[in-house]
Amino acid sequence: MNQTIDKVKKDLSHLEIITDPNQITKLSLDYYHFSPILHKQLQDKRGDIVIRPTTEEEVIQVAQTCVKYKVPITVRGAGTGNYGQCIPLEGGVILDMTKMNQILWLEQGVACVEPGVKMAAFDKLAKQTGWELRMAPSTYRSATIGGFIGGGSVGMGSITYGQLRDRGNLQALRVVTLEDEPCLIELRGDEVQKVNHAYGTNGIITQLEIPLAPAYPWAEIIVIFDDFMQAARFGQGLGESDGIVKKLITVHATSICRYLHQLKDYLPENKHAALVMVSEYDLEAFRDLVHEYNGKISYFKTAEEASHRTSLLEYTWNHTTLHARSIDPSITYLQTFYFTLDKVEHFYDHFGDEVMIHLEFIKFQGKVIPAGLQLFHFTTEERVNEIIRYHEEKGAGIANPHTYLLEGGGRKTIDSPQLNFKKEVDPYSLMNPGKMMIQNNV
Numbered sequence: 226m227n228q229t230i231d232k233v234k235k236d237l238s239h240l241e242i243i244t245d246p247n248q249i250t251k252l253s254l255d256y257y258h259f260s261p262i263l264h265k266q267l268q269d270k271r272g273d274i275v276i277r278p279t280t281e282e283e284v285i286q287v288a289q290t291c292v293k294y295k296v297p298i299t300v301r302g303a304g305t306g307n308y309g310q311c312i313p314l315e316g317g318v319i320l321d322m323t324k325m326n327q328i329l330w331l332e333q334g335v336a337c338v339e340p341g342v343k344m345a346a347f348d349k350l351a352k353q354t355g356w357e358l359r360m361a362p363s364t365y366r367s368a369t370i371g372g373f374i375g376g377g378s379v380g381m382g383s384i385t386y387g388q389l390r391d392r393g394n395l396q397a398l399r400v401v402t403l404e405d406e407p408c409l410i411e412l413r414g415d416e417v418q419k420v421n422h423a424y425g426t427n428g429i430i431t432q433l434e435i436p437l438a439p440a441y442p443w444a445e446i447i448v449i450f451d452d453f454m455q456a457a458r459f460g461q462g463l464g465e466s467d468g469i470v471k472k473l474i475t476v477h478a479t480s481i482c483r484y485l486h487q488l489k490d491y492l493p494e495n496k497h498a499a500l501v502m503v504s505e506y507d508l509e510a511f512r513d514l515v516h517e518y519n520g521k522i523s524y525f526k527t528a529e530e531a532s533h534r535t536s537l538l539e540y541t542w543n544h545t546t547l548h549a550r551s552i553d554p555s556i557t558y559l560q561t562f563y564f565t566l567d568k569v570e571h572f573y574d575h576f577g578d579e580v581m582i583h584l585e586f587i588k589f590q591g592k593v594i595p596a597g598l599q600l601f602h603f604t605t606e607e608r609v610n611e612i613i614r615y616h617e618e619k620g621a622g623i624a625n626p627h628t629y630l631l632e633g634g635g636r637k638t639i640d641s642p643q644l645n646f647k648k649e650v651d652p653y654s655l656m657n658p659g660k661m662m663i664q665n666n667v
């Protein structure tokens with residue numbers, strides 16, 4: 226491989242190429258270590274060089290060179306994925322897209338961006354025009370829009386707009402192919418699903434057209450409860466309150482609250498908590514709802530006050546896992562669609578303290594449902610699989626975060642249009658090789 230990489234370096238010497246081993250290590254990895262299983266499998270994987278293109282034309286040159294020498298190419302945004310999505314299994318070129326970070330246009334309700342645009346930076350600008358991203362992960366401050374499309378799925382905003390994969394949440398994108406003569410393909414409408422959440426296996430995204438949401442002043446609030454299921458019912462009730470505009474509904478069992486040290490003044494012992502973002506225009510109705518469920522507001526920041534502090538968002542979604550692991554690195558997690566509160570209650574009673582429940586309410590096929598990012602202490606791989614199996618047997622859906630395979634996580638199936646598209650745009654299987662079960666004949 227060394228001689229081939231030298232040829233790649235020579236052909237692309239006019240581009241920014243990183244060869245420093247420490248930098249390569251840093252840019253080969255992501256947050257795969259949230260899973261001890263992935264940690265064991267991926268910790269030694271590295272690319273050979275990192276290339277940072279700044280234009281679509283440069284991406285085409287990299288694609289052409291990688292095809293010429295049959296070198297694998299692994300695309301990367303900010304590297305905050307947590308399934309090893311952007312860790313190269315077979316070395317080769319890491320294509321770091323963070324310098325392709327131009328907002329190409331921003332209109333009423335829609336924007337066109339390059340993939341390396343950071344989500345929070347985008348929102349800062351968009352909000353000046355009265356719009357904002359429909360949906361963003363809790364890594365909003367550092368994640369790129371291209372990386373969210375390539376590897377993300379849900380986040381703040383999902384209580385209103387559902388999942389990234391839902392029709393309409395991505396309008397169009399442009400990809401560079403890895404054919405003998407790489408070309409640019411534009412996909413619009415349903416066609417975008419061929420590349421949406423494909424872990425960079427189906428072409429290099431160079432432009433995206435994304436729909437926006439009206440921007441509201443989001444108040445950030447914590448409501449505490451004596452009983453976990455009462456907190457969960459409040460989350461469901463808020464989700465179903467169509468007259469209250471909201472962006473985030475998280476519920477943490479008390480066993481999880483104890484890991485959120487920075488919020489300890491607002492999370493008294495033995496209380497369960499809902500962390501929410503609600504439009505400031507709807508606060509009167511929101512307070513009535515809190516009263517109906519016997520909750521107590523322990524933390525309240527207006528949107529203006531919240532903008533000067535760490536957002537509550539960074540105590541929700543997978544940031545909760547991050548905080549817990551910073552205190553106890555033996556903790557790992559699950560990602561679950563509970564679908565109903567009855568199932569939440571069943572698993573809460575069944576696992577007790579072994580599986581600590583963290584709920585995120587989202588819109589799923591038009592209905593508000595509880596999803597979960599539960600925490601538990603890792604013991605063995607067998608126990609992880611038993612816990613997953615039990616959830617599935619009882620009707621919950623698991624997006625397994627302990628596999629780097631595309632179909633093993635949330636995606637589950639690759640249909641024939643996606644597979645045909647893969648064959649068309651990547652005939653030599655150079656894009657992030659090893660990440661698709663169907664390709665590995667698993």
Ligand SMILES: Cc1cc2nc3c(=O)[nH]c(=O)nc-3n(C[C@H](O)[C@H](O)[C@H](O)COP(=O)(O)OP(=O)(O)OC[C@H]3O[C@@H](n4cnc5c(N)ncnc54)[C@H](O)[C@@H]3O)c2cc1C
Pocket residue numbers: 255256299300301302303304305306307310311322340361362363364367368369370371372373374375376377378379380381423424425426428429430431542543544547657
């Ligand atoms: C603490 C923490 C919290 C998180 N919270 C959430 C959450 O709330 N919701 C959520 O969905 N995820 C979450 N994640 C996962 C991740 O942060 C997000 O999905 C994020 O949007 C990924 O963006 P990124 O720029 O870091 O992408 P990367 O990790 O760099 O890439 C992700 C995938 O996209 C591919 N890719 C990147 N750029 C391109 C491109 N231009 N063309 C083709 N493929 C590309 C990569 O190959 C990779 O497979 C969390 C992770 C952590 C560590």
